[in-house]
Amino acid sequence: MSQSTTAPGRLERQGARKTLSVEGLGKSYGEGPGAVEVLRQLSLRIEPGEIVSIVGPSGAGKTTLLRCLAGLLPPSEGRVAYGGTEIARPISEVGVVFQDYSRSLLPWMRNAANVAFPLQGRRVPRAERVAVAQESLAAVGLPHVGRKYPWQLSGGQQQRVAIARALAYQSEVLLMDEPFASVDAQTRFDLEDLVLDLRRRLGVSIVVVTHDIDESVYLADRVVVLSGHPATVVDSVEVPFGPERDQIETKADPVFTDLRGRILAQIRR
Template sequence: MKRGSSLIVEDVRKSFGHGADEHRVIDGLSLRVDPGEFVCIVGPSGAGKTTLLRCLSGLTRPTSGTIRYGDQPLTRPLADIAVVFQDYRGSLMPWLRVRDNVAFPLEGMGVKRAERRKRADECLAAVGLPDVGDKYPWQLSGGMQQRVAIARGLAYEAPVLLMDEPFGSVDAQSRFDLEDLTLSLRRKLGITVIVVTHDIDEAVYLGDRVIVLGGRPTTVIDNLTIDLGTERDQIDTRADPRFADLRTRVLTQIRNPHPSPPHRTAKKPASTPRGPESVVSRP
């Protein structure tokens, strides 16, 4: 799998409607995500998190400002960027077997049938479902169906994976399992992962960085490096006092949104391979 490029958002604004009916959702938002990073985006309901993710995927174009994938303006969906949507029930086709669900998008990319089947089986094995290819989605649990949706995203062999509230429709135990699966896949494949979530604990547990959106219209109000190490555990990591500190910082910003001058944007200087311009990881 190729390494991919940085996703760079510069002074993006997104509005819906025109004239007196115009509703500006995002205003002056800038951020950067480099190859191999795991970044979580959080914010209150209605903050435009999904709108931003759709812009990052090329499915929606901003009203103004620029989004680039490396040196390439992002104006349409790219093969390098895969998306896992929020509701697996709406994204999996119940009349197709699981293997065919995973392989289906590859047909439009011109991938031959034998290669589609091989890649689908490999991706199902990667998400811990090596023996379900011949079943139908409705024969699987909710957590297993979401694994299938993740496998389909991996089948693109895209270096960037965008996930929109990916675990919100499953039970708590399945959610923990899927979080750990995503961390494992990120380590194994070296992909860039961007997750939009309303769950603050999930964002702190998963991310190398957490970008907090807030305000009306929305902009970046904080950008935190999560200094919890690369190996994380649902019990030990969540019991770490630093986890509580970071969770409190994010929750405070969401409940009382006000841009923090040193952290207003999530840009990173070109000379720094990783991390925001100025990082505060403790309250």
């Protein structure tokens, strides 16, 4: 896998400095007797520079939680805050990487333009947008694809471009919704290692929603396990592996197997 080994100048200063917190979060769709309660009294904290995986039964509300964290959905009760400031709408400090990267990238724009596009809304000068886009593409190992279109790239490369776009926006927190579900196994492993590398180099906080228990343990400092409807936190599993992890050695560690079994047992209850 080709990727830069030194954090780009503009990006290296974006590391997370605040805690992302969820306090008593509840979310329901609809009103009255027909309302569907999805999240109930859910509380958690993501510390600066921490990677947290969120797992749970299918349909438990993981994506709903992620959208509340991003300010894309208003809570029915409770609050989401970054550094003590309530998130009532999307903020620049929190970026989202969606599962469907093929739709999130604009096919008529070249990759560099896709990465730089969100910066236009912040009225960043064109020269700086170009520089930040190039640095962001280099950070995800794609320094030479800026002039190409998304459809000229593989699925894994397109997802890297989507991650680069979130980095370019100077996000301190990356929210990732099943980010590697649509790629093959080897590409998934490469992208998992990319996420770990970005945390090491840039100091960003990362929240990953995933159905893959192995992925949740391999990536995270902590795995948050949700119950079924309505979702609440039933377990918070500390992962003792350090920042340097290996796809073969880490996953062969007996501790990895024990953590995987603990999480699976919680989900299948």
